[in-house]
Amino acid sequence: MITITELxxxxxxxxxxxxxxSLALIAGPLGSLIVWRRMSYFGDTLAxxxxxxxxxxxxxxxxxxxxxxxSCLLVGILLVYLDKNPxxxxxxxxxxxxHSTLAxxxxxxxxxxxxxxxxxxxxFGALLTINIIxxxxxxxxxxxxxxxxxxxxxxxxxVTVHAELAKTEGINVERTHxxxxxxxxxxxxxxxxxxxxxxxxxxxxIPPAAARKFAxxxxxxxxxxxxxxSTAVVLGLxxxxxxxxxxxxxxxxxxxxxxxVLSVFTRAQKE
Amino acid sequence: xxxxxxxxxxxxxxxxxxxxxxxxLADRHVLQNIDLEIQEGQIISLIGPNGAGxxxxxxxxxxxxxxxxxxIYHRPKLRIGYMPQQLMIESTLPITVRRxxxxxxxxxxxxxxxxxxxxxxxxxxxxxLISVSGGELQRVLLARALLRNPHLLILDEPAxxxxxxxxxxxxxxxxxxRNQNGCGVLMISHDLHLVMSSTDEVVCLNHHVCCxxxxxxxxxxxxxxxxxxxxxxxxLAVYTHNHNHEHDITGEVKISES
Numbered sequence: 001m002i003t004i005t006e007l008x009x010x011x012x013x014x015x016x017x018x019x020x021x022s023l024a025l026i027a028g029p030l031g032s033l034i035v036w037r038r039m040s041y042f043g044d045t046l047a048x049x050x051x052x053x054x055x056x057x058x059x060x061x062x063x064x065x066x067x068x069x070x071s072c073l074l075v076g077i078l079l080v081y082l083d084k085n086p087x088x089x090x091x092x093x094x095x096x097x098x099h100s101t102l103a104x105x106x107x108x109x110x111x112x113x114x115x116x117x118x119x120x121x122x123x124f125g126a127l128l129t130i131n132i133i134x135x136x137x138x139x140x141x142x143x144x145x146x147x148x149x150x151x152x153x154x155x156x157x158x159v160t161v162h163a164e165l166a167k168t169e170g171i172n173v174e175r176t177h178x179x180x181x182x183x184x185x186x187x188x189x190x191x192x193x194x195x196x197x198x199x200x201x202x203x204x205x206i207p208p209a210a211a212r213k214f215a216x217x218x219x220x221x222x223x224x225x226x227x228x229x230s231t232a233v234v235l236g237l238x239x240x241x242x243x244x245x246x247x248x249x250x251x252x253x254x255x256x257x258x259x260x261v262l263s264v265f266t267r268a269q270k271e
Numbered sequence: 272x273x274x275x276x277x278x279x280x281x282x283x284x285x286x287x288x289x290x291x292x293x294x295x296l297a298d299r300h301v302l303q304n305i306d307l308e309i310q311e312g313q314i315i316s317l318i319g320p321n322g323a324g325x326x327x328x329x330x331x332x333x334x335x336x337x338x339x340x341x342x343i344y345h346r347p348k349l350r351i352g353y354m355p356q357q358l359m360i361e362s363t364l365p366i367t368v369r370r371x372x373x374x375x376x377x378x379x380x381x382x383x384x385x386x387x388x389x390x391x392x393x394x395x396x397x398x399x400l401i402s403v404s405g406g407e408l409q410r411v412l413l414a415r416a417l418l419r420n421p422h423l424l425i426l427d428e429p430a431x432x433x434x435x436x437x438x439x440x441x442x443x444x445x446x447x448x449r450n451q452n453g454c455g456v457l458m459i460s461h462d463l464h465l466v467m468s469s470t471d472e473v474v475c476l477n478h479h480v481c482c483x484x485x486x487x488x489x490x491x492x493x494x495x496x497x498x499x500x501x502x503x504x505x506x507l508a509v510y511t512h513n514h515n516h517e518h519d520i521t522g523e524v525k526i527s528e529s
Binding site for chain 2: 037154164168218
């Protein structure tokens, strides 16, 4: 058996660890905003439609990472546009888009027989297959996301608390919302290899939910969520390696256990 | 109302004006051809029955809704302090009253304590916003509007959820703020009694402007009587606010100094 020291000095494990931690870091603030604004279904739809991006990327023979990013951004813009139309029920549209894009993506991938695609890797992630190029993508996008979140944090928060008050105070509410959706789209696009399209939203949402009861301010909740997410990534990665389970689902399982333990802990404290 | 137009012409500077505002929502003509002007230092009360379009008018004036017809003028660089009717805070969002007030932009953080003190809610500063009661929340929202150092305060039912004694105090406070800052005030109200004594002009709205003018003029206007009934008008004439003690925000009876 490989010792922990040997393990963390191997490239593939180190890449996986850094990529996972990058995602956990931004999942704190970004996931908190998603929870506060009740956008988890929105995130799910974006994530599922990313599979369509992969399929299109394969057909057009373009850079897969670029194809995913562009398709996620386009779907994000489409969703914001649909959301604005008062005649359309957002919930229904999200429900239709989330699963139809996923289904179309799977069908197209099955039809393109010339390329052998590991569908499971896209659905549940393949963190241990991450190479240096993937890692650079992840880190670059994460830096963009985290710095945008930091720079516009007050606007994001103000719009979340009361959009109309924010608007009368001079904040461009529509632009802020669009920015947030694009940040979620970018994050999902690069974290596909980390946890896969079916599990991304959970990694964005479980850590903030676990942090809620311990936080007295929005910023503390965001930071605490980042810490909980990071813990889930580290524990999940080691656990997956030693127990030989798929990494993405293992990380989500660990995050869920952390959420449950922390919930029980707060309840016990109250009593 | 000839008299009020004459007063308008020579008083203060124009903050906001609306001309010929019409708005249709879901096939209902909510607002029809509405004219309104607000000057510096002027308190205007917008009254009218439920569903008369008061909140819609305010939202149009604020630019939150577009108008179908007509035009709205805001004085250049006009800073508006808006107090919405209600605030729904997500239970998943932990935020203290102080942090909420810090969101006001441009915010003058060092003024938060002074503003809280002025509104007698200093004890709420570190409390979670979600645990603040209705009447207290109204004051927190007013504090946020005031923190912007506004030229114009727009208040949507500021006294909602506040008890009668508290309401009289709140209106007195709004009058005091106007005197101190010289800002204009536009407020929506249901309670005719209290509004009548604390406003410069009343605009009576029922999809269109039924009547407007000084409170005593409006309360005898046939259109007003038709809308609210003669009974209300008579009550207004004899109404005197009669209480001999005050409550502070926690509900405790305050011993008056005098």
